[in-house]
Amino acid sequence: MKNFSRAVQLIDFNVKGDDRGSLISLERNISIPFDIQRVYYIFDTKTDVKRGFHAHRNLKQVLVCVNGSCQILIDNGKEKTTVLLDSPNQGLYLEGLIWREMFAFSENCVLMVLASELYDESDYIRNYEDFIKECQ
Ligand code: TYD
Numbered sequence: 001m002k003n004f005s006r007a008v009q010l011i012d013f014n015v016k017g018d019d020r021g022s023l024i025s026l027e028r029n030i031s032i033p034f035d036i037q038r039v040y041y042i043f044d045t046k047t048d049v050k051r052g053f054h055a056h057r058n059l060k061q062v063l064v065c066v067n068g069s070c071q072i073l074i075d076n077g078k079e080k081t082t083v084l085l086d087s088p089n090q091g092l093y094l095e096g097l098i099w100r101e102m103f104a105f106s107e108n109c110v111l112m113v114l115a116s117e118l119y120d121e122s123d124y125i126r127n128y129e130d131f132i133k134e135c136q
Contacts, residue, residue, distance in 0.1 A: 005076050007095040011062065015089055024088060026062075026114065033093065034060045034116040041066075041112040045105040055099045055125045057134070060116035062091040068109035075099040077135030085111070099131050 013031055016023045028036045042051065052072075063072060069086035076098055083092055091114075094100065102111065117123065125131045 009093040011091040036114050038115040043110045050103040052101045055131045057123050060095045062093050062114045064091045064112045066110045066112050068106035070109050071104040073101040
């Protein structure tokens with residue numbers, strides 16, 4: 001994971017905790033390395049479901065599993081690795097041409113995604129062969 005690519009990083013968030021519990025604040029260009037334009041979250045996902053199966057051309061994202069757990073397969077066209085997201089204290093940063101598949105969602109999983117751009121279908125590559133061609 002460490003040497004996978006500079007376009008993929010696990011970010012440890014600063015947790016503010018006291019005897020009441022914990023708090024994490026995500027701020028654009030500070031804890032999140034871009035200007036957040038969009039937030040969406042995936043929830044009520046069936047455990048045997050796989051999602052994603054796409055790459056982005058320009059989008060930057062941070063994926064945070066704020067509740068439960070899930071796994072993310074990431075593929076830069078040369079190497080693949082799987083990341084377990086099971087803590088609200090960490091975010092998975094993905095930039096540019098990275099194929100991603102999300103799976104093994106726990107029953108209570110809430111996967112929040114912070115994105116650098118508004119939704120734009122033209123930024124998606126949804127065909128794996130096209131992705132491999134664009135990587136070259
Ligand atoms: P989809 O890309 O299939 O989700 P996943 O990557 O998790 O497999 O998106 C599901 C639907 O939601 C699809 O019709 C596109 C739409 N959508 C938006 O309208 N806005 C968004 O920000 C996102 C991420 C998806």
